[in-house]
Amino acid sequence: MRVLIMGGGWFLGRAVAEEALRRGWKVTTFSRGRSGRDVAGAKPVRGDRTRGSDLRRLAGAGPWDAVVDTSAAEMPPRVVLAAARALEPVAGRYVYVSTVNAYRGWPNEPLTEASELHDAPADADIGEDYGRQKAGSERAVWETFGRDRSVILRPGVILGPGEYVGRLPWWLTRAARGGEILAPGDPAQVIQPVDVRDVAAFALDRAAATDAGAYNVVTPLGRETMGGFLAACLEVTGHRGTLRWVPDDVLLRHGVRQWTELPLWRTTAGAWAVDSALAQAAGLRCRPLAATVEDTWRWLAGGEDPVEHPRRAEHGIAPEREAAILAALG
Structure with a gap:
């Protein structure tokens, strides 16, 4: 070919x-x-x-x-x-x-x-x-x-080694920093990132x-969850942090921006409800999200920087803002 x-x-x-x-x-x-x-x-x-x-x-x-x-x-x-x-x-x-x-x-x-x-x-x-x-x-x-x-x-x-948008790299960096981590919504929330x-x-x-x-x-419906994703981030970075799961409505009251301040978090009904049965029947094979997390951490640890892109700066909540929200929750 x-x-x-x-x-x-x-x-x-x-x-x-x-x-x-x-x-x-x-x-x-x-x-x-x-x-x-x-x-x-x-x-x-x-x-x-x-x-x-x-x-x-x-x-x-x-x-x-x-x-x-x-x-x-x-x-x-x-x-x-x-x-x-x-x-x-x-x-x-x-x-x-x-x-x-x-x-x-x-x-x-x-x-x-x-x-x-x-x-x-x-x-x-x-x-x-x-x-x-x-x-x-x-x-x-x-x-x-x-x-x-x-x-x-x-x-x-789309996630994986070389990601320039910064969603998974941000979560990995945050997990590696440790401490109490603001985890969005419901750990059972289905998500569908693809490698x-x-x-x-x-x-x-x-x-x-x-x-x-x-x-x-996209990854098949029902296979991956936000809880599993963040657990994988903690595992590959050495379990330095603990997750504090905060309900959607509480995050919204604090004005947390969906999709960017806490990457992959979105409360709309269709964000993670995409049917990929046709692609699967045609041969799409999606590796476990935990494998994507592990390989991306290995890539980051190797010191190779992603291509510079303005979207990268949009992702991730500021440490002081995260700390303030967690403190307000008691």
């Missing part, structure tokens, strides 16, 4: 490149080369996907059996459309990594692949509305490659398959 990875230097793109090389595939990566680092064994092509001349030059490096697009996280649909149009003559399939945010009902209601998507045109220049961005980008791929040559992957939260390496493997499986479609790429 010959695969082109849009991105390929960090986190998901890097995991896709490494897994493709492990399988013996010929790998080309396309990036500006300003962050991350090239994967040994892959052929890097430098360029900016927002420039038509760079896309035309990239197309000249083909052909490929498949494209796996991991680098359009916050780009408007028109950018994805331009890349799809440039690559359609030289690529057999297009695997686009979207998000559950593309659903109109996320995070307020349970979701399946049949749930309604946001409405956005393929050539839109959308700025701040992330869900509409991704829905419009999905449409750009469908319209260019057709339904029979397009694969759409909709992950929720970056499992997303990468599934993306390549779909790239090599003959069928197409859209898939929710």
